[in-house]
Amino acid sequence: MLRKPHPKRRSACPVSVSLEIFGDRWTLLIVRDLLIRGFRTFKEFAQSGEGIATNILADRLRKLASAGIVTAEPDETDRRRVSYRLTEKGIDLAPVLLELLLWGARHQRSLEPCGLTDAMARHREQIIQEVRRRWKNRDRTPLQVDGEWRLPF
Amino acid sequence: MLRKPHPKRRSACPVSVSLEIFGDRWTLLIVRDLLIRGFRTFKEFAQSGEGIATNILADRLRKLASAGIVTAEPDETDRRRVSYRLTEKGIDLAPVLLELLLWGARHQRSLEPCGLTDAMARHREQIIQEVRRRWKNRDRTPLQVDGEWRLPF
DNA sequence: AATTTAACTTGCTCTTCGCAAGTTAAATTG
DNA sequence: CAATTTAACTTGCGAAGAGCAAGTTAAATT
Numbered sequence A, B: 001m002l003r004k005p006h007p008k009r010r011s012a013c014p015v016s017v018s019l020e021i022f023g024d025r026w027t028l029l030i031v032r033d034l035l036i037r038g039f040r041t042f043k044e045f046a047q048s049g050e051g052i053a054t055n056i057l058a059d060r061l062r063k064l065a066s067a068g069i070v071t072a073e074p075d076e077t078d079r080r081r082v083s084y085r086l087t088e089k090g091i092d093l094a095p096v097l098l099e100l101l102l103w104g105a106r107h108q109r110s111l112e113p114c115g116l117t118d119a120m121a122r123h124r125e126q127i128i129q130e131v132r133r134r135w136k137n138r139d140r141t142p143l144q145v146d147g148e149w150r151l152p153f
Numbered sequence C: 001a002a003t004t005t006a007a008c009t010t011g012c013t014c015t016t017c018g019c020a021a022g023t024t025a026a027a028t029t030g
Numbered sequence D: 001c002a003a004t005t006t007a008a009c010t011t012g013c014g015a016a017g018a019g020c021a022a023g024t025t026a027a028a029t030t
Helices: A014-022 A027-036 A042-046 A054-066 A094-107 A116-122 A124-136 B014-022 B027-036 B042-046 B054-066 B094-107 B116-122 B124-136
Strands: A070-074 A082-086 B070-074 B082-086
Touching: A014 A027, A014 B027, A014 B094, A027 A042, A027 A054, A027 A082, A027 A094, A027 B014, A042 A054, A042 A082, A054 A070, A094 A116, A094 A124, A094 B014, A094 B094, A116 A124, B014 B027, B027 B042, B027 B054, B027 B082, B027 B094, B042 B054, B042 B082, B054 B070, B094 B116, B094 B124, B116 B124
Parallel strands: none
Antiparallel strands: A070 A082, B070 B082
């Protein structure tokens, strides 16, 4: 199985290179679902509220896997299911996602001003560490359930 | 002049809302150019290495302005020029961009492993503060010139 | 006055997106 | 154990967005 010759790299800037993977409306949402909602299956991602089309979802999962950010392994107990998991490289996206979350919560007047945001900003490191701990221990408990946070403080 | 009825919000998640602005290959690169390269004009953005098409650039600047992330004001000394500047909302993207940069530098084996990355990770707060200071003082000195860093440490 | 420059815009082609429907293999149900 | 359901995709197609080259406008320079 041969790998496609990488399309082309626009520049050597790490921001640019990162955006060649995450520069779309969906990819980071999948990472969010893995990281803070504890989702693992195609179906869960497909139903996670923003309404991604299934062909796009399949494409993004494939790209995330070939970028080494997620792995796909068939579920032991139900062989129809595929369990997607983050690699170290993927878990390391937690700080990016957290900052994006904090920025959005602060600046997008959409819903609740959410005083939680300030608390989260103050506990950045603690949150990241907690995320890492859970992945290390294969602890699937999500940090957020139906939009409500379950934070370790 | 009436404003278009905002297209539609996919969900109330701040990550999702943020990605409706930054979920493309170009928008954050413009912010990067403003934030760390000290660029201010259409031409500078257009020539900044990744090769954005001018129609796309115009479109993204318009969207950034209508999202309140940049302002566009004609240059005093040369009235052909438009000077784009970040608002507070835009400057607050510095942490997002820094984390994206650090992630890319660590995980994308493209160029130099760049020992600077670790130094930057250790001095996050200092870098963000320096960025803020420069914008407050209208100090246009870039943090990076032709790919080479000019850091305050 | 003629030329150059900055910031766009326009037109056209090509790729990607989004939606609905279809496929396949594995599990569950009657 | 045959029929149904479920999970994870794939396919087809119209619509939207991206990329490229060329054109426009107004201000500055020569």
